[in-house]
Structure formats: structure tokens, C-alpha cells
């Protein structure tokens with residue numbers, strides 16, 4: 324990415340990881356931290372580290388990304404020193420069929436962490452966006468590697484717009500994106516938010532393994548703003564319309580079509596439509 328002088332001079336300072344390490348009480352997450360001032364993509368690096376045997380909970384974090392990735396080959400805009408770009412290597416003790424629950428667990432943890440930094444509660448947009456007032460504040464990219472009956476590793480990549488001023492957002496995202504700064508009208512400490520996120524994700528990850536998905540699913544539903552709303556779902560080149568009913572125990576979105584038939588949607592892009 325080419326950064327204009329304007330963007331450079333407006334950027335904040337690099338993350339202070341020592342202050343994060345000092346207060347960290349998480350049992351698994353963040354016990355190994357790899358920091359980069361700039362990287363291609365923290366997810367790509369995390370995959371490589373995981374393939375080389377990185378431990379459960381290893382954290383890769385960067386102050387900017389030159390090739391930040393979204394789903395389906397999309398791009399994640401990642402300017403320096405104002406946002407958070409990070410990936411965790413997880414090695415959950417779950418069968419591969421339950422691995423998709425990791426994305427939903429991460430969304431609950433992320434929404435929990437963001438709550439106290441925002442003037443209004445965040446919402447989850449299935450499956451992987453955190454929105455505020457209908458605009459995208461954060462995204463999650465989960466990538467996994469599974470054996471026949473075990474999950475080898477899951478990479479949970481998270482991008483959060485923190486102190487990202489509206490006028491520095493490129494045209495491609497400006498109308499649909501927001502940041503904590505835009506919502507609160509003042510900067511927040513990225514270190515405080517990161518520390519909080521590591522704690523909340525560590526807690527939710529433990530809950531998923533120990534108590535199963537049911538409780539997390541109900542918390543997910545509480546953040547899901549579109550239950551009962553008419554939505555449009557794009558699945559590759561197919562488009563489906565219907566009413567969002569929530570999620571099932573595997574984390575699939577339940578969609579009731581216009582004939583009353585229930586569909587389980589396991590991947591796709593959802594947008595609300597007016598009734």
C-alpha cells in the first residue's frame with residue numbers, strides 16, 4: 324500500500340507491547356507474541372508459523388499490513404499505527420465438524436471486548452463482521468487446517484478500526500466502514516483494547532472447549548441484530564432471500580424462505596433488505 328505524507332503524519336505511534344505483556348493474565352492466548360511494524364498479512368504469517376509447530380495461543384500482531392486479507396480473496400485496508408491487525412494460532416480440542424464455531428466464538432469475544440470502548444453496543448453481522456450503527460468496525464478471517472478427525476490448527480485473524488479517522492478511509496470503504504474514533508470522537512489506547520481482547524478471547528475459547536457452544540450461541544444471538552429481519556444472502560453466484568432466524572448448534576445461519584422452508588447457510592454474504 325502506498326501511504327501519502329498526509330497519512331504518515333496523522334498516524335499514531337507503534338504499539339507498546341511491553342505494557343500489554345506486563346498485565347496479561349490470559350492462560351493460553353498471547354503467551355507467545357510475534358510483533359511486526361509491517362507485514363504482508365498476519366494470517367499468512369500465522370499459517371506458516373502454525374505449520375512449523377507454533378503453540379496454541381501464539382499471537383502475531385502488526386502495526387500495518389501491505390496485503391491484509393478478507394474472505395474470498397478480498398482486501399483488508401490496513402494503514403499504519405492506528406488500528407489493530409492480529410492473528411492467533413489456535414489448536415482447539417474439537418472435532419473438525421465443530422471448527423466453524425470458533426469464528427462465532429471469536430465474534431462474541433470481540434464484541435465483548437469492544438463494548439466498553441463504544442458509546443453504543445456493537446452488533447454481529449453473520450458470520451464475521453462487527454458493526455456499529457450498521458457500519459463495519461471489525462472483521463474476522465478464520466482459516467483452518469484439519470486432519471481426518473482432528474483440527475490441526477485454526478488461524479483467527481482480526482482487524483479492528485481503532486483510531487482511524489473518517490477522512491483517511493479510502494473511497495472503497497468510506498461509506499460502509501467506521502472506527503472507534505469515528506463513533507466516540509476521541510482516540511482510545513490500542514494497548515488497552517488489545518489487552519482486553521486477549522483476555523476476552525482466552526475466556527470464550529476456554530468456555531467453548533469446556534462447556535460447549537450452547538451458552539456462547541445464546542450470547543451470539545443477543546449480539547445478532549437481524550433476527551426476524553428480511554435478508555439477502557449471496558452464496559458465490561447464487562442469491563437467496565428470506566427471514567433470518569438465528570444460528571443452529573453448528574453456527575450455520577438459519578434462513579426461512581418465502582415458502583416457509585428452512586435453509587442452513589454455512590457461508591455467504593448477508594445484507595438486510597426492506598420488507
Ligand code: BT5
Nearest residue numbers: 364365366391392393394399400409462463480481482500
Ligand atoms: C473480513 O473479510 O471482514 C475479514 C477481515 C480480516 C482482517 C484481518 S487483519 C489481521 C488478519 N490478517 C489478515 O490478512 N486478515 C486478518 P470480508 O468479510 O471479506 O470483508 C472484506 C471487505 O470489507 C472488503 O471487501 C471491504 O469492502 C471491507 N473492508 C476492507 N477493509 C476494511 C476496513 N479496514 N474497515 C472496514 N471495512 C473494510
